[in-house]
Amino acid sequence: MKTSLDLVPLGKTDIMITTVGVGTWAWGDRLIWGYGGNTYNDADIREAFDVSLENGTNWFDTAEVYGMGKSEQFLGKFLPSASKEVLVATKFFPFPWRMSKQAMLRSLNKSLKRLQLSHVDLYQIHTPFGRWSKPEYVSTLAEAVNAGLTRAVGVSNFNTEKTKLANETLLAAGVPLASNQVEYSLFNRRIEKNGLLDYCHENDITVIAYSPLAKGMATGKYDPENPPPGARKRIYPPEKLQQFQPLITLLKEISAVHGKTPAQVALNWTICKGTVPIPGAKNAKQAAENLGAMGWRLSPEEVVALDEASNLLE
Ligand SMILES: NC(=O)c1ccc[n+]([C@@H]2O[C@H](COP(=O)([O-])OP(=O)(O)OC[C@H]3O[C@@H](n4cnc5c(N)ncnc54)[C@H](OP(=O)(O)O)[C@@H]3O)[C@@H](O)[C@H]2O)c1
Numbered sequence: 657m658k659t660s661l662d663l664v665p666l667g668k669t670d671i672m673i674t675t676v677g678v679g680t681w682a683w684g685d686r687l688i689w690g691y692g693g694n695t696y697n698d699a700d701i702r703e704a705f706d707v708s709l710e711n712g713t714n715w716f717d718t719a720e721v722y723g724m725g726k727s728e729q730f731l732g733k734f735l736p737s738a739s740k741e742v743l744v745a746t747k748f749f750p751f752p753w754r755m756s757k758q759a760m761l762r763s764l765n766k767s768l769k770r771l772q773l774s775h776v777d778l779y780q781i782h783t784p785f786g787r788w789s790k791p792e793y794v795s796t797l798a799e800a801v802n803a804g805l806t807r808a809v810g811v812s813n814f815n816t817e818k819t820k821l822a823n824e825t826l827l828a829a830g831v832p833l834a835s836n837q838v839e840y841s842l843f844n845r846r847i848e849k850n851g852l853l854d855y856c857h858e859n860d861i862t863v864i865a866y867s868p869l870a871k872g873m874a875t876g877k878y879d880p881e882n883p884p885p886g887a888r889k890r891i892y893p894p895e896k897l898q899q900f901q902p903l904i905t906l907l908k909e910i911s912a913v914h915g916k917t918p919a920q921v922a923l924n925w926t927i928c929k930g931t932v933p934i935p936g937a938k939n940a941k942q943a944a945e946n947l948g949a950m951g952w953r954l955s956p957e958e959v960v961a962l963d964e965a966s967n968l969l970e
Pocket residue numbers: 678679680681682689717718782812813837838865866867868869870871872873875877884919934935936937938941942943945946
């Protein structure tokens with residue numbers, strides 16, 4: 657369960673988020689996650705939502721493109737009966753045909769309809785495609801805040817240069833850039849190496865770590881003999897899974913010391929690095945386990961040992 661250790665401000669805003677949020681990409685997505693197949697169903701998703709709240713999180717991350725709107729619709733259905741106040745982050749997808757600034761506010765209004773909300777807590781540009789990292793377009797995020805449609809704004813998949821430009825643009829418009837959502841896990845530490853993590857820390861921009869379990873690989877349940885199903889097979893071929901094994905062995909060793917699981921240790925490591933992970937959960941069991949990453953911390957020595965084992969991957 658979370659402690660006061662696990663409540664942090666979202667960027668420079670007064671919005672307090674738990675150090676672990678819940679990613680909802682799988683809630684309705686067939687292509688990568690197999691929604692509609694035989695591994696998880698609508699009842700599992702509902703339970704994942706309820707159990708996430710019972711286990712201490714206060715926020716969910718979604719996007720208009722997840723399940724082509726289904727993920728937002730699930731949240732919209734669940735939120736009215738939530739056991740406590742819930743914060744919602746969603747995203748604008750800069751499709752190439754979205755050429756005008758008004759496209760963002762139109763999309764946000766459509767997201768709000770699916771979510772059955774009057775505003776969200778965080779609205780993010782999903783990726784800096786096309787013109788959507790240029791100052792005159794990024795500043796539309798400030799308009800969304802001023803229109804009362806979102807409390808805070810962020811970006812996603814922006815590199816250091818684009819994050820800096822977005823931060824400066826929004827500051828000039830009087831709205832802080834609250835967050836940058838990027839891939840980060842023991843299995844992908846690019847943002848540590850290219851300066852993005854440091855830039856965000858120095859500028860009070862929350863780094864939201866997506867795929868913090870490396871799409872399930874950090875749980876230790878997949879290996880070359882038991883590869884992940886579907887599209888993930890291509891992302892993680894057998895040779896890659898083989899390469900992961902020493903790190904997974906260390907995750908298992910450290911988790912045994914703490915009475916935790918490898919997934920909880922992998923998530924805790926991202927928290928120790930000053931980021932907030934949003935692990936995806938398809939059911940109650942995964943949700944409860946992932947939120948058990950809150951309420952405790954790895955020792956500095958354990959963080960270094962994990963760093964060293966993960967350095968060997970590259
Ligand atoms: N902004 C972006 O461009 C972007 C991109 C990707 C993701 N995201 C966000 O980040 C969230 C999380 O990323 P992600 O879904 O890619 O990957 P992830 O959180 O690293 O992995 C999620 C998957 O791992 C497995 N899993 C999760 N918890 C588990 C547990 N405790 N035990 C066993 N298996 C478990 C589940 O799949 P199986 O059971 O099928 O193995 C689950 O769907 C997304 O939901 C989304 O909100 C954002």
